[in-house]
Amino acid sequence: xxxxxxxxxxxxxxxTADGSMSLYSMEYxxxxxxxxxxxxxxxxxxxxxxxxxxxxLKKQDVRLLDICLGGGSNLSVxxxxxxxxxxxxxxxxxxxxxxxxxxxxxxxTPYLWPLRGYNILRELIVxxxxxxxxxxxxxxxxxxxxxxxxWSFDVIYFDPFGKRKNPxxxxxxxxxxxxxxxxxxxxxxxxxxxxVIRQDFVAAxxxxxxxxxPEGAFQEGTVFSKE
Numbered sequence: 686x687x688x689x690x691x692x693x694x695x696x697x698x699x700x701t702a703d704g705s706m707s708l709y710s711m712e713y714x715x716x717x718x719x720x721x722x723x724x725x726x727x728x729x730x731x732x733x734x735x736x737x738x739x740x741x742l743k744k745q746d747v748r749l750l751d752i753c754l755g756g757g758s759n760l761s762v763x764x765x766x767x768x769x770x771x772x773x774x775x776x777x778x779x780x781x782x783x784x785x786x787x788x789x790x791x792x793x794t795p796y797l798w799p800l801r802g803y804n805i806l807r808e809l810i811v812x813x814x815x816x817x818x819x820x821x822x823x824x825x826x827x828x829x830x831x832x833x834x835x836w837s838f839d840v841i842y843f844d845p846f847g848k849r850k851n852p853x854x855x856x857x858x859x860x861x862x863x864x865x866x867x868x869x870x871x872x873x874x875x876x877x878x879x880x881v882i883r884q885d886f887v888a889a890x891x892x893x894x895x896x897x898x899p900e901g902a903f904q905e906g907t908v909f910s911k912e
Contacts, residue, residue: 765802
């Protein structure tokens with residue numbers, strides 16, 4: 686990718702409860718996915734299923750904004766699932782990430798799962814296109830990038846580190862930017878179910894529902910949509 690800056694980072698493998706691997710950030714001292722739930726399980730339930738992106742892609746072109754790539758599990762699970770969908774429509778992903786080194790880690794870590802999804806993600810990182818999917822990568826401060834985006838999105842995966850570790854991303858101002866970037870029927874999905882976070886999303890113009898709680902999950906996720 687043209688905007689991928691070759692930096693080195695410190696992201697270590699993290700075993701999770703469902704047997705899938707995630708990564709642990711030495712900078713934030715936090716895993717990219719919940720160890721107690723499982724990287725695959727959390728991404729599948731709180732992002733892919735909660736957003737209904739697979740069903741949407743059967744009916745129209747879809748633009749997905751992926752905020753904070755993390756260990757790549759949200760995108761890899763999505764890519765793995767939609768690979769089985771026979772559709773003429775296209776998926777355009779824009780991923781926003783501060784740590785360029787994460788892309789190198791994903792490229793150099795072959796045992797991340799689901800294997801097919803991560804292999805597609807690696808191809809997208811290198812070539813930007815795979816069949817009906819396009820990936821654009823924006824590296825930098827997500828707040829600045831969001832303020833400059835002019836596209837509207839049908840689905841937003843909102844996946845920063847938790848509010849205690851990454852408070853600047855969990856503000857009404859950021860949520861207002863998300864509201865601006867949402868198409869009329871867009872969904873913003875996140876792993877968080879915090880009361881204050883939900884209140885701040887509402888203050889930014891959203892309504893919300895809870896995601897079903899998968900077995901072993903310590904908390905439900907949240908789906909936000911425009912009022």
